[in-house]
Structure formats: structure tokens, C-alpha cells
Amino acid sequence: xxxxxxxxxxxxxxxxxxxxxxxxxxxxxxxxxxxxxxxxxxxxxxxxxxxxxxxxxxxxxxxxxxxxxxxxxxxxxxxxxxxxxxxxxxxxxxxxxxxxxxxxxxxxx
Numbered sequence: 001x002x003x004x005x006x007x008x009x010x011x012x013x014x015x016x017x018x019x020x021x022x023x024x025x026x027x028x029x030x031x032x033x034x035x036x037x038x039x040x041x042x043x044x045x046x047x048x049x050x051x052x053x054x055x056x057x058x059x060x061x062x063x064x065x066x067x068x069x070x071x072x073x074x075x076x077x078x079x080x081x082x083x084x085x086x087x088x089x090x091x092x093x094x095x096x097x098x099x100x101x102x103x104x105x106x107x108x109x
Contacts, residue, residue: 035071036093042075043094046084047105 002021004012006028013021045052079087085106088099 031067032093034068038072038075039088039091039093040098042084043088043099043102046088047102049106052079052084 001013001017002024005018005021005025010018018025042052044050075087078090082090085103088094088102091099
């Protein structure tokens with residue numbers, strides 16, 4: 001049911017089915033918010049020219065959560081390949097205004 005919800009939305013499920021998977025839906029929302037918060041923190045570090053120590057600290061803190069560990073590893077690989085600015089622009093979880101705020105701070109404008 002959760003896979004169907006993830007791929008097609010609420011319309012295909014009955015209210016009873018939604019209630020059954022509600023904890024999974026909430027968990028997914030929390031993971032998405034956590035990922036967004038991590039990107040915001042990484043952007044703060046980057047835009048203030050503090051380096052990427054924040055990323056390394058997060059990696060040490062969340063090794064027990066395999067999913068989040070993999071997300072941060074993917075971020076790290078993307079940043080190494082594309083650079084942080086391109087990583088930031090490619091990330092869809094932040095608005096363009098939020099992205100511009102970090103870029104302007106980084107550039108000192």
C-alpha cells in the first residue's frame with residue numbers, strides 16, 4: 001500500500017488504507033525534513049566559508065541510521081563531482097530564494 005501511495009498518491013487508497021500506512025507517511029515526511037535541514041546546514045557552512053566540516057560531523061553522528069548515512073554519502077559524492085554551488089542548484093528541496101541567499105552570502109554580494 002505504501003508503494004502505491006508513494007507512486008500514485010492518496011486518490012487510489014481508501015481512508016482505512018491511509019490510516020494503516022499513516023506512520024510510514026509521517027516517517028517519510030520526517031526524513032524529507034531532516035534531509036532539507038542537512039542541506040540548509042551544509043549551505044550555511046559553505047556560504048560562510050567554514051568548509052565542509054558540518055558534513056563530516058553529520059556522518060559521524062548518523063552512522064547507525066543507514067538510510068541517512070547513504071543520503072549524506074550521496075551528497076558528498078555529488079559535491080565532489082559537481083562542486084557545492086551546482087549541488088545546491090540541483091537540490092529540489094529548497095526554493096530559488098533560499099538558494100540565492102546562500103550563493104549571495106558565499107559571493108559576498
